[in-house]
Amino acid sequence: AQKVTQAQTEISVVEKEDVTLDCVYETRDTTYYLFWYKQPPSGELVFLIRRNSFDEQNEISGRYSWNFQKSTSSFNFTITASQVVDSAVYFCALPEITGRRALTFGSGTRLQVQP
Amino acid sequence: DAGITQSPRHKVTETGTPVTLRCHQTENHRYMYWYRQDPGHGLRLIHYSYGVKDTDKGEVSDGYSVSRSKTEDFLLTLESATSSQTSVYFCAISEKQNTEAFFGQGTRLTVV
Numbered sequence A: 001a002q003k004v005t006q007a008q009t010e011i012s013v014v015e016k017e018d019v020t021l022d023c024v025y026e027t028r029d030t031t032y033y034l035f036w037y038k039q040p041p042s043g044e045l046v047f048l049i050r051r052n053s054f055d056e057q058n059e060i061s062g063r064y065s066w067n068f069q070k071s072t073s074s075f076n077f078t079i080t081a082s083q084v085v086d087s088a089v090y091f092c093a094l095p096e097i098t099g100r101r102a103l104t105f106g107s108g109t110r111l112q113v114q115p
Numbered sequence B: 001d002a003g004i005t006q007s008p009r010h011k012v013t014e015t016g017t018p019v020t021l022r023c024h025q026t027e028n029h030r031y032m033y034w035y036r037q038d039p040g041h042g043l044r045l046i047h048y049s050y051g052v053k054d055t056d057k058g059e060v061s062d063g064y065s066v067s068r069s070k071t072e073d074f075l076l077t078l079e080s081a082t083s084s085q086t087s088v089y090f091c092a093i094s095e096k097q098n099t100e101a102f103f104g105q106g107t108r109l110t111v112v
Helices: none
Strands: A003-005 A010-014 A019-021 A024-026 A033-039 A046-052 A059-061 A064-069 A074-079 A088-095 A103-105 A109-114 B004-007 B010-013 B019-025 B031-038 B042-051 B054-057 B064-070 B073-078 B087-094 B107-111
Touching (some): A003 A088, A046 A059, B004 B087, B042 B064
Antiparallel strands (some): A003 A024, A019 A074, A033 A088, A059 A064, A064 A074, A088 A103, A088 A109, B004 B019, B031 B042, B087 B107
């Protein structure tokens, strides 16, 4: 069975601070993908990124960056120079490679960015 | 934005009554899912569908049934609602394996 652990339940930072959200996963698949989703206070789920297990290069998109470490089964998400609009719940997710293709979600990390 | 619509968006119902939530997509995606979101649990899979009339159970399927008679519609039914089914329900669609799933706006269901 797959498992995704987001040990940080809630993080509070002040605007312009950098913050890293941790994600640790377990899977028996040798090939797999990892996703991050954002859930702002309005409640919708917004897809942020998909990475595959073949590519361990860091991904950067504006103020967002992702660090994928296969050796430690981690896929961490860093927001640089955080802004109030980054306040949201962030979910890490692992899709099943076969069968139902459903996502296994972590329990989420609530990020509060204070002005 | 992916074309996914959930209805209703909010519902309050009494214990023991049947409830049906609807998910409608305009993307012609093959895979459709129902998740529930509860504090401390993230999102958990209730049921999923991999084609018309092809459905199967997820981790928390007890008390729920689904139907998919058309590609675009995936219905979730609570046969006899209980207070433990008070939750936010999300529908998701996915085109094929390893692609991202797109989510509907969610339905907040309260069972009193």
